[in-house]
Amino acid sequence: MSVHISRHVDDVLDNLSTRKDVTILAGGTDLLVEINFGRIRPSNIVAIDRVDELKDHSRNGHIRMGALVTYTRMLETDVGSPALQEAARTIGSPQIRNAATIGGNLGTCSPAGDTLPVLAALEATVVLRSKGGERRVAFGDFMTGPKKSVRRPDELIVAAEWEDAGEAQTYMFAATRNAMAISISGLALVVDRARRRVGVGLGSCGPTIIRATDAERFAAGLFDETGWDRPARPSDAAAREFGRLAAGAAKPIDDVRGTVAYRRHVLAVMGARALARVAVVP
Numbered sequence: 001m002s003v004h005i006s007r008h009v010d011d012v013l014d015n016l017s018t019r020k021d022v023t024i025l026a027g028g029t030d031l032l033v034e035i036n037f038g039r040i041r042p043s044n045i046v047a048i049d050r051v052d053e054l055k056d057h058s059r060n061g062h063i064r065m066g067a068l069v070t071y072t073r074m075l076e077t078d079v080g081s082p083a084l085q086e087a088a089r090t091i092g093s094p095q096i097r098n099a100a101t102i103g104g105n106l107g108t109c110s111p112a113g114d115t116l117p118v119l120a121a122l123e124a125t126v127v128l129r130s131k132g133g134e135r136r137v138a139f140g141d142f143m144t145g146p147k148k149s150v151r152r153p154d155e156l157i158v159a160a161e162w163e164d165a166g167e168a169q170t171y172m173f174a175a176t177r178n179a180m181a182i183s184i185s186g187l188a189l190v191v192d193r194a195r196r197r198v199g200v201g202l203g204s205c206g207p208t209i210i211r212a213t214d215a216e217r218f219a220a221g222l223f224d225e226t227g228w229d230r231p232a233r234p235s236d237a238a239a240r241e242f243g244r245l246a247a248g249a250a251k252p253i254d255d256v257r258g259t260v261a262y263r264r265h266v267l268a269v270m271g272a273r274a275l276a277r278v279a280v281v282p
């Protein structure tokens with residue numbers, strides 16, 4: 001196994017295009033587990049953690065988060081998404097959050113990846129670059145199955161981008177404990193008051209991250225009635241209905257972490273709580 005340390009995006013792209021069986025190493029918190037368990041044995045590793053161009057974060061109405069932004073950095077910076085910060089806070093331990101990156105969460109593309117429901121709800125774009133140029137893929141088209149995406153082997157994830165959706169957003173997850181536990185189900189809710197749009201992303205309850213479109217339409221209807229800009233607590237019945245619709249979109253399976261019934265139940269509870277929380281954001 002050879003390890004090449006890159007310092008520039010162009011050098012990473014050269015390596016991805018010219019070498020065979022190349023794997024990118026960012027924070028290593030997923031990759032090293034795979035290697036240590038003997039699940040993969042890449043011939044060539046390209047370490048990108050010293051590529052400063054991938055550490056940028058900018059917010060000016062439009063948010064661009066470089067692939068190497070770590071969860072610790074997300075918590076220390078005004079990243080422009082409270083829901084993403086809530087997701088970052090739930091991930092791993094301080095040691096993991098210091099090393100692990102958003103690009104790595106996208107690279108692994110697990111349905112349990114905690115940032116991914118948020119990126120779905122934000123309608124984020126994944127920016128990919130290869131020697132052939134850059135392409136921008138809507139997050140909804142990026143993930144194709146458990147740990148599968150449309151990223152080609154010669155492509156580097158350079159950033160995630162989204163339009164600033166304001167403060168009315170949240171991420172919740174259920175797990176056996178609050179830290180160092182893989183999510184049993186996760187739910188992100190974004191209410192973009194300026195664009196009059198609701199996004200709901202569900203994690204760990206299907207082969208990909210799922211958008212709960214019926215729940216989105218229902219919530220948009222509520223805000224049409226109460227006014228998008230005015231904080232207004234939804235009735236308990238409306239919050240419950242929103243949760244029911246969110247849970248209805250899930251395609252969960254029974255596995256070691258939870259049953260279908262439990263996953264649907266917690267999604268309904270989280271959905272109701274998320275709407276009640278977000279609707280009253282000033």
Ligand SMILES: Cc1cc2nc3c(=O)[nH]c(=O)nc-3n(C[C@H](O)[C@H](O)[C@H](O)COP(=O)(O)OP(=O)(O)OC[C@H]3O[C@@H](n4cnc5c(N)ncnc54)[C@H](O)[C@@H]3O)c2cc1C
Pocket residue numbers: 023024025026027028029030031032033067090091092093096099100101102103104105106107108112113114115155156157158180181182183
């Ligand atoms: C103890 C522990 C706890 C964890 N807890 C959580 C948790 O609560 N929630 C959660 O979502 N995850 C969790 N994880 C998983 C992991 O930390 C995250 O998925 C993290 O975001 C991975 O980022 P990384 O930089 O370490 O990626 P790496 O391990 O370096 O890479 C992961 C994969 O993505 C690819 N990759 C990385 N960067 C790029 C890029 N820029 N372009 C293309 N491909 C790329 C790599 O080739 C590899 O296949 C945990 C892991 C551990 C070990």
